[in-house]
Amino acid sequence: MKAIRDKTIWITGASSGIGKALALRLAKNNNFVIVSSRGRDSLLELQKTAPKNIRVLDCDVGDDKAMEEAGDRLASLTDHLDMVFACAGTCEYDDGLKLKLESYRRVFDANFFGVVNTLRQALPLLSHSKQPVFAAVGSLSSVVGFPRAEAYGASKAALGYFLDSVRADTSRVRLHVAHIRPGFIDTPLTKSNDFDMPFMMTPDAAAESIEKGVLRGRHIIDFPRRLSWPLRFLGFFSSLWFGICTPRMTRIRSLRKTKCA
Numbered sequence: 001m002k003a004i005r006d007k008t009i010w011i012t013g014a015s016s017g018i019g020k021a022l023a024l025r026l027a028k029n030n031n032f033v034i035v036s037s038r039g040r041d042s043l044l045e046l047q048k049t050a051p052k053n054i055r056v057l058d059c060d061v062g063d064d065k066a067m068e069e070a071g072d073r074l075a076s077l078t079d080h081l082d083m084v085f086a087c088a089g090t091c092e093y094d095d096g097l098k099l100k101l102e103s104y105r106r107v108f109d110a111n112f113f114g115v116v117n118t119l120r121q122a123l124p125l126l127s128h129s130k131q132p133v134f135a136a137v138g139s140l141s142s143v144v145g146f147p148r149a150e151a152y153g154a155s156k157a158a159l160g161y162f163l164d165s166v167r168a169d170t171s172r173v174r175l176h177v178a179h180i181r182p183g184f185i186d187t188p189l190t191k192s193n194d195f196d197m198p199f200m201m202t203p204d205a206a207a208e209s210i211e212k213g214v215l216r217g218r219h220i221i222d223f224p225r226r227l228s229w230p231l232r233f234l235g236f237f238s239s240l241w242f243g244i245c246t247p248r249m250t251r252i253r254s255l256r257k258t259k260c261a
Helices: 017-027 040-047 064-077 101-126 150-169 203-215 225-236 238-249
Strands: 008-012 032-036 054-056 083-086 133-137 176-182 220-223
Touching: 008 017, 008 101, 017 032, 017 040, 017 203, 032 040, 032 064, 040 054, 064 101, 083 101, 101 133, 101 150, 133 150, 133 203, 150 176, 176 203, 203 220, 220 225, 225 238
Parallel strands: 008 032, 008 083, 032 054, 083 133, 133 176, 176 220
Antiparallel strands: none
């Protein structure tokens, strides 16, 4: 199998889950990998697995000021980037349609504005690469509207439109934009879910799917197919989704029991 080799790569959200699996996978093939997250200790442990190929750049992608500082440190580590994988993200469910604004803002700061901040700092360095790639992790949950996922799904849907617009704006220059939309991945985030998660994948399997998708030049990287194809079908025929599926999934039985806070 072909592999990504000899590239300079920045990965956010690299302390766990998909980001960590990608970092380990890419570092093995002589890529120079810069890893970021808020958890410096976890990143330092990750660096020990490949000290020559991994460098640590701890930062909070949702913090605008911190990302400006991270951009300066990033430029001190490398004069160019070939690839960026924006994997940082979070999930908070809206149980009972409480519409807590602080929860929505936290989710959007990480899942949407975090990607904007990442591209903002990466773009000058990507411009020095012959074949630059910017890839961000969204979610298959953005294909259809899931109960309780108002904040999470909306942030991922906004991310999808943002990436499409970036792709449109850069259609005459060298920048490959990829939207990664995984299903359920066995990560610390999904361990707290209290519902069935079909076709669960390991982070290693997800990283392999992402690498294959990037090497094949795909702009949309969906996996697993057993989940993505039915969801895309239901997204097209939304009456089936909202008429048959969501009534069985929602936990709200009366608007009188909801209370905004």
